[in-house]
Amino acid sequence: MTTLTDVAARAGVSASTVSYVISGKRPISQGTRARVMRAVAELGYHPNAGARALASHQSNLIAMMVPLRSDMYMPVMMEIAMAVAAVARQGGRDVLLMTGDEGSAGVRRVAASGLADAVILMDVELDDQRIPVLRETAIPSVLIGRPQAPGELTCVDLDFGATGAACVDHLADLGHRRIALIGADAGVYHRGTGFAARTLDGFGRRARQRGLEARHFPCDGTFEGTARLVEQILEGRAAVTGLVVQNENALGPLLHLLRQYGRAVPEDVSVVAICPEQLALQSMPQLTAVAVPVRELGRRAVGLAAAQLAGLPTEGLSLIPPRLVVRGSTGRPTVATPSPRRAAPLVEA
Amino acid sequence: MTTLTDVAARAGVSASTVSYVISGKRPISQGTRARVMRAVAELGYHPNAGARALASHQSNLIAMMVPLRSDMYMPVMMEIAMAVAAVARQGGRDVLLMTGDEGSAGVRRVAASGLADAVILMDVELDDQRIPVLRETAIPSVLIGRPQAPGELTCVDLDFGATGAACVDHLADLGHRRIALIGADAGVYHRGTGFAARTLDGFGRRARQRGLEARHFPCDGTFEGTARLVEQILEGRAAVTGLVVQNENALGPLLHLLRQYGRAVPEDVSVVAICPEQLALQSMPQLTAVAVPVRELGRRAVGLAAAQLAGLPTEGLSLIPPRLVVRGSTGRPTVATPSPRRAAPLVEA
DNA sequence: TTGAAAGCGCTAACAT
DNA sequence: ATGTTAGCGCTTTCAA
Numbered sequence: 001m002t003t004l005t006d007v008a009a010r011a012g013v014s015a016s017t018v019s020y021v022i023s024g025k026r027p028i029s030q031g032t033r034a035r036v037m038r039a040v041a042e043l044g045y046h047p048n049a050g051a052r053a054l055a056s057h058q059s060n061l062i063a064m065m066v067p068l069r070s071d072m073y074m075p076v077m078m079e080i081a082m083a084v085a086a087v088a089r090q091g092g093r094d095v096l097l098m099t100g101d102e103g104s105a106g107v108r109r110v111a112a113s114g115l116a117d118a119v120i121l122m123d124v125e126l127d128d129q130r131i132p133v134l135r136e137t138a139i140p141s142v143l144i145g146r147p148q149a150p151g152e153l154t155c156v157d158l159d160f161g162a163t164g165a166a167c168v169d170h171l172a173d174l175g176h177r178r179i180a181l182i183g184a185d186a187g188v189y190h191r192g193t194g195f196a197a198r199t200l201d202g203f204g205r206r207a208r209q210r211g212l213e214a215r216h217f218p219c220d221g222t223f224e225g226t227a228r229l230v231e232q233i234l235e236g237r238a239a240v241t242g243l244v245v246q247n248e249n250a251l252g253p254l255l256h257l258l259r260q261y262g263r264a265v266p267e268d269v270s271v272v273a274i275c276p277e278q279l280a281l282q283s284m285p286q287l288t289a290v291a292v293p294v295r296e297l298g299r300r301a302v303g304l305a306a307a308q309l310a311g312l313p314t315e316g317l318s319l320i321p322p323r324l325v326v327r328g329s330t331g332r333p334t335v336a337t338p339s340p341r342r343a344a345p346l347v348e349a
Numbered sequence: 350m351t352t353l354t355d356v357a358a359r360a361g362v363s364a365s366t367v368s369y370v371i372s373g374k375r376p377i378s379q380g381t382r383a384r385v386m387r388a389v390a391e392l393g394y395h396p397n398a399g400a401r402a403l404a405s406h407q408s409n410l411i412a413m414m415v416p417l418r419s420d421m422y423m424p425v426m427m428e429i430a431m432a433v434a435a436v437a438r439q440g441g442r443d444v445l446l447m448t449g450d451e452g453s454a455g456v457r458r459v460a461a462s463g464l465a466d467a468v469i470l471m472d473v474e475l476d477d478q479r480i481p482v483l484r485e486t487a488i489p490s491v492l493i494g495r496p497q498a499p500g501e502l503t504c505v506d507l508d509f510g511a512t513g514a515a516c517v518d519h520l521a522d523l524g525h526r527r528i529a530l531i532g533a534d535a536g537v538y539h540r541g542t543g544f545a546a547r548t549l550d551g552f553g554r555r556a557r558q559r560g561l562e563a564r565h566f567p568c569d570g571t572f573e574g575t576a577r578l579v580e581q582i583l584e585g586r587a588a589v590t591g592l593v594v595q596n597e598n599a600l601g602p603l604l605h606l607l608r609q610y611g612r613a614v615p616e617d618v619s620v621v622a623i624c625p626e627q628l629a630l631q632s633m634p635q636l637t638a639v640a641v642p643v644r645e646l647g648r649r650a651v652g653l654a655a656a657q658l659a660g661l662p663t664e665g666l667s668l669i670p671p672r673l674v675v676r677g678s679t680g681r682p683t684v685a686t687p688s689p690r691r692a693a694p695l696v697e698a
Numbered sequence: 699t700t701g702a703a704a705g706c707g708c709t710a711a712c713a714t
Numbered sequence: 715a716t717g718t719t720a721g722c723g724c725t726t727t728c729a730a
Binding site for chain 4: 362363364365366369375376377378381400402403404405406463
């Protein structure tokens with residue numbers, strides 16, 4: 001095993017000089033640097049991580065807690081995790097993967113042991129038990145999601161309020177007058193992570209502003225549950241022509257059911273999804289959707305953690321604006337909606 | 350920050366005694382142990398990870414390399430990763446998440462720096478560049494998947510040969526005489542990770558043994574590509590009645606196309622999938638399938654890594670036998686197959 | 699611009 | 715059953 005001392009000996013300098021060449025924390029002459037670098041390369045030297053951590057009080061590790069089971073879709077978690085890992089490496093850091101079931105004890109453990117320099121928490125709940133530990137230990141941290149009382153904590157999230165509004169705008173622009181939001185399970189709105197409530201809020205607000213008739217249906221995501229909704233939504237003369245869907249599990253059944261009921265998408269019903277991009281792409285037709293910006297979330301989380309480690313203030317909420325991508329599942333309503341008081345503004349799709 | 354010395358002082362013992370109480374590496378009297386444990390609890394002591402690693406030459410970290418983009422389905426990766434993390438924790442170890450794009454340099458880095466004690470490689474390719482580094486550094490390692498020349502390396506994998514055979518058996522038992530395998534992209538069979546070839550081999554062998562007429566169709570997973578296949582498969586008088594599908598992307602289009610062609614599943618065509626369990630469950634009908642045993646793969650990988658760290662020999666291949674779960678997508682062929690020489694054995698589904 | 703040396707907090711001989 | 719002590723390999727003052 002090669003150590004600093006080996007490299008120093010080979011380069012004919014002191015150990016501290018080698019250390020400084022590697023860290024770049026003090027000016028080194030051209031010649032010395034060259035000889036040291038050469039020795040490093042020749043010996044295939046890699047600084048010992050433990051020794052480094054001990055001496056510098058920095059592990060260069062960022063802990064990331066991922067929920068074992070979650071309301072969130074697994075691939076989304078994975079993509080965020082991978083983005084975090086990739087971006088962290090670019091900053092010379094590694095990522096520790098922790099399962100959410102370690103809970104607050106896990107956060108305390110990595111903080112107190114100095115295993116990690118910072119913590120990224122995914123799928124944060126409204127009243128998350130890990131948050132007090134974040135404050136106690138004062139470890140640099142970033143939350144992906146929004147707790148009830150963020151306080152001075154740093155959070156990153158998709159702007160779900162704006163997302164709901166953007167979906168409404170898109171449908172309204174196309175000329176839809178009667179729309180509905182098929183949302184998360186009813187339980188989520190109560191205990192949930194808050195994203196559902198914020199989407200609903202943005203959806204309702206904007207619908208009112210634009211004078212649309214809007215309804216909201218929580219959905220458990222099962223086939224049967226979705227089937228019940230679809231009947232409600234399609235029946236009657238005042239049938240809905242535009243659907244916003246924020247429920248990955250319901251999407252498959254929904255599209256199937258619409259087909260079964262003889263409603264073509266987008267001719268009879270337009271569908272806007274709020275879902276992982278992959279899902280939007282693999283559906284038939286491909287879905288007009290606002291995707292969870294996984295890479296951007298990961299990137300920002302690491303960036304903010306790094307900023308805190310550098311002593312910069314990062315408090316507050318970093319909201320990512322939604323990007324609605326128009327695909328094949330939305331279009332103008334072809335059946336004239338009954339008694340439209342005035343025509344809605346029509347825009348090219 | 351609390352250190353060993355603090356705890357020792359509080360408990361009125363020497364630092365080494367505290368260390369031994371914690372590690373359990375030598376007998377300690379009841380009284381001493383109790384006082385030490387109490388001090389630990391009162392002070393909220395957590396051993397410093399860096400110091401520990403430096404002194405013990407063990408980081409208690411297992412590095413896991415996950416491909417950034419892969420032939421494998423993302424959720425599968427995620428579930429394996431989470432299983433690895435959870436099981437590793439039970440053994441007192443943490444998991445380092447690395448992206449596959451770090452390649453062999455990444456393996457060398459964590460091995461040489463002592464950052465990780467062992468490495469778990471996912472989605473190993475037939476001729477993987479990281480494998481030589483595994484040998485050079487002699488770091489304990491487990492491969493999930495099978496390289497061309499495993500040699501003395503430890504590998505874990507689903508037994509894809511047996512999987513192909515099991516699917517054939519199931520269809521044959523139901524009375525199907527003409528079956529087909531819809532497989533991975535043609536490219537995968539050439540450069541691929543080998544799982545595709547082994548499945549095909551098991552499929553073909555068993556079909557021959559049982560006297561079935563079997564065909565094989567590589568598939569690119571696109572809608573168009575799948576559509577072309579479906580036509581070939583369904584046309585003619587000698588149409589296939591049983592399908593084995595080892596292609597996550599093709600499953601959705603396939604089911605859709607069968608419906609479109611007026612073929613009911615399982616009445617007209619039986620479908621056996623080799624896919625993540627979630628996919629089998631969320632399809633309509635739910636699919637008879639062999640699932641990738643994600644948790645078991647993770648569990649075994651960590652177990653084998655731990656065994657190596659304990660100095661036990663683990664060389665060779667650990668194959669997980671397939672478990673075919675019968676669901677709604679398979680049944681007896683209702684249309685008598687033309688001129689069956691002798692009846693195939695019929696078994697209750 | 700470089701070197702010498704004192705730790706960082708823990709483990710593991712070596713003692714007793 | 716417990717204490718003493720010498721490092722582990724690096725960073726970082728302090729000196730020159």
